[in-house]
Amino acid sequence: MSAYDFCVIGGGIVGVATAHRILARHPGASLVLLEKAHALGTHQTGHNSGVIHSGIYYSPDSLKAALCRRGAQWTKDFAAAHDIPYQVCGKLLVATDDVEYHRMLALHERSVANGVDVELIDAAELARREPRVTGVGALFVPSTGIIDYTGVTTTLAAQVRAAGGLLVLGAEITTLTESADAVTAAGRTGSWTARRLVVCAGLQADRIARAAGLRTDFRIVPFRGEYYQLPPNRAGLVRTLIYPIPDPDLPFLGVHLSPMIDGTLTVGPNAVLGLAREDYRKGGFDARDAREVLGYPGFHRVALANVRTGLRELRNSLFKRGYLAQCRRYCPELTAADLLPREAGIRAQAVLRDGTLVHDFLIERTDRSIHLLNAPSPAATSAMPIAEYIVDQL
Structure with a gap:
């Protein structure tokens, strides 16, 4: 010592x-x-x-x-x-319907308050910049x-x-x-x-x-973020990061298309409860980790307040078709064959009682x-x- x-x-x-x-x-x-x-x-x-x-x-x-x-x-x-x-490729946050469009406008106001350089663009300009992406409008953040x-x-x-x-x-x-x-x-x-x-x-x-x-x-509740990787011949599908407009009631940003610095293109993550804090395999399980989260009153309250969201994320984790539907909202040409396995991430989320x-x-x-x-x-x-x-x- x-x-x-x-x-x-x-x-x-x-x-x-x-x-x-x-x-x-x-x-x-x-x-x-x-x-x-x-x-x-x-x-x-x-x-x-x-x-x-x-x-x-x-x-x-x-x-x-x-x-x-x-x-x-x-x-x-x-x-x-x-x-x-590193690369400054910029990010597009894409609104795909009227609800997301109004969220986008609120997010634009917040970004201005935060001093972030951001550009509000319409559907035509979005299509010009990213021909494979569709939406009713977008925010472009050039510094990302x-x-x-x-x-x-x-x-x-x-x-x-x-x-x-x-x-x-x-x-x-x-x-x-x-x-x-x-x-x-x-x-x-x-x-x-x-x-x-x-x-x-x-x-x-x-x-x-x-x-x-x-x-x-508080307790750390692990949320698995599951990713897919697109085939090499699809790596040039987009030039910028493509994000959905996030739900302000959730801490997660949604499934996005992410060019990586190694030249690959990933899609993800979703957000499902993890039953192991440090096991990244599909179905990873640790008895202590599972017991602590499932027995925690704070998690029970989170689960009850987000039943619909939780079930949707679980379904998308179990069935690739549901996951694909999330991606196709803003990139409709993606197919199930494009979604190749990639290791998950685990988010350490603090939850109060x-x-x-x-x-x-x-x-x-x-x-x-x-x-x-x-x-x-x-x-x-x-x-x-x-x-x-x-x-x-x-």
Whole structure:
């Protein structure tokens, strides 16, 4: 057991960015980063659509809105400075009927309030820009881009090591003990003591918070986002990211067409309840994970309030034809043969006991620790501003 100035739990992009910022603010400090997996960025960081978000969706007074705008620019600047491939391809949010059209107008007002550069276009202009996409109108966000966030994480990690930080993989933390002057994180593989602790544990955030004695009334509910990949000969179907107009009552953005930085084109994700937090296989199951979510009153309330949506998402997960129908609303030439298997992602969604879905980033603290409890999309885009926000509180 060694004593450190700082300990960070979590080796996703936000945890690594936080370690990076700590060492930038405190040169020469001793720091250890602990990651349960045997590689960095293996969960939400490495299982997303790789979008550099613009901040168009979020409430203007939210942390998400403020940090996403800053994060988008930082991500592009960092990628350019370190030869990490990225592309600013823009995004079209497509309205396919009158209901979505009026939602689109409301979203346009929010984007202006958030200071996001956005263009309102009609059906004819949409058809000119993306001939394979149909709709009654669209919002074009030119600043949206694509990147590989695992590559960003790897580059940040190299800089953490160069600054003297120690990265320990395969370190699953099960207990936290806080005293007046230190915190000790321990698990099967070892024990580490530090003056200050930051926890960016993603899918395990609630469990680590309970281990720290935080009196927080929430639970992480895992939602599987299932993707398909289009065949190589369809990879040029669209030039920009194509998104539906989101339902403001749901935290998910809907099934979208996403060009990836590796040249592939994906479609997804849907959103179905996951019965395992870290098993990405179809039908993945973990008894502890399933027991915790199915026995949680907050999940019961979410399920009752969203019966129709939940059944639709489950049907689309089980039957490709239903999933395809979601895509064909804005890209009618897609066929079932175009939808090839691709690994799912799992979103760590904080849910309160009363059934409230936590939409914003959620941060709590003890005397010597800071816990990032809810950091879904756009956390990857916002990683460095989130890290700076956390380090300000240290």
